[in-house]
Amino acid sequence: MLDQRRLPVEVVYHTYTYYGEVAGAIREMVIRGAPAIGVAAAMGVALGVQRSTARTLDELKAELAAICDTLARTRPTARDLFWALERMKRRFAETAGAAGVAGKGDLAGIREAMVVEAQQIHLEKKTDDEAIGRFGAELMPTDGQVMTQCNTGALATAGIGSALGVIRVAIAQGRKLRVLVPETRPYLQGARLTAWELAEAGIPLTLITDNMAGHFLKTGGVGAVVVGADRIAANGDTANKIGTYQIAVLAHENRVPFYVAAPTSTLDLSIPSGDHIPIEERPPEEVTHFQGVRIAPDVAAANPAFDVTPARFVTAIITERGVSRAPYSESLRRLLESAGPNYPPRFEARKAKLEAR
Numbered sequence: 001m002l003d004q005r006r007l008p009v010e011v012v013y014h015t016y017t018y019y020g021e022v023a024g025a026i027r028e029m030v031i032r033g034a035p036a037i038g039v040a041a042a043m044g045v046a047l048g049v050q051r052s053t054a055r056t057l058d059e060l061k062a063e064l065a066a067i068c069d070t071l072a073r074t075r076p077t078a079r080d081l082f083w084a085l086e087r088m089k090r091r092f093a094e095t096a097g098a099a100g101v102a103g104k105g106d107l108a109g110i111r112e113a114m115v116v117e118a119q120q121i122h123l124e125k126k127t128d129d130e131a132i133g134r135f136g137a138e139l140m141p142t143d144g145q146v147m148t149q150c151n152t153g154a155l156a157t158a159g160i161g162s163a164l165g166v167i168r169v170a171i172a173q174g175r176k177l178r179v180l181v182p183e184t185r186p187y188l189q190g191a192r193l194t195a196w197e198l199a200e201a202g203i204p205l206t207l208i209t210d211n212m213a214g215h216f217l218k219t220g221g222v223g224a225v226v227v228g229a230d231r232i233a234a235n236g237d238t239a240n241k242i243g244t245y246q247i248a249v250l251a252h253e254n255r256v257p258f259y260v261a262a263p264t265s266t267l268d269l270s271i272p273s274g275d276h277i278p279i280e281e282r283p284p285e286e287v288t289h290f291q292g293v294r295i296a297p298d299v300a301a302a303n304p305a306f307d308v309t310p311a312r313f314v315t316a317i318i319t320e321r322g323v324s325r326a327p328y329s330e331s332l333r334r335l336l337e338s339a340g341p342n343y344p345p346r347f348e349a350r351k352a353k354l355e356a357r
Contacts (some may be wrong), residue, residue, distance in 0.1 A: 033156020136166030172177025236311030236328025
């Protein structure tokens, strides 16, 4: 993993060989961004099962439960984390069922199936980014400024990014866009990560502080706001990095379209509204300190990592299956129901071989 805590000053990679290390990397934000967390969790499960010393199917099932529980306790808000864990558990059950009765079975085949499934999730997420980019690019202005929030680029996904992927594709199609990048306190994902990604790609940007967003939405000729999502409720309420809600309200006030770009794996139709989305509270030291240096007196500090934007402020939700508009309770369900498995050809032979065992 590329250690995102060290960017943009240092480019440092870590190699993990134990699923507990993967869980730690997610929790400590070595890797972050909902789709990237989902991919990392899937690989953590595969790593845990692959390195398990279980001798029976029952033992391996017990280890799988412990592995998934450890990973599930890392970041509570991101739906992709739980989607990936559920999918890995489903693949385990399907492969184990085909392998034989409980207590017996082809453990080597199950371990291989877990690796294939994690690789498959990774590849699908890359494909998702490209489709989100194509659908979203059509909604971007032909010229002018767009605003984003936090980091939704390649660092946060498995491909070109979700919201930043939309911007990348729009520019590649010839649209002349400049990106307004709020710094995204307290972790500075905008200043450290989004600004770094855009600068590396040669995309014009202007870095602004978080409290400048309203000013630029009113006076800066912003043609659209496009952000990512960590969880989307059945009614379209959207959890995203803290500060997104105020940008959505200010965009609505200034008649600027506000778009959410996220894969369908981020949808959580089991919850009716954003009131039911768990909001992660991170350590207060992230607010009172920066890179270990105290920047505030020794006082109490709140640090919710996400906020929820009500659906009434969302112009449209862009997914790899298409664009959803209000009423979201209907359009999102239709999108999710249409989302069947999409296995690239190079995985078909291995997948068919495993399913035939």
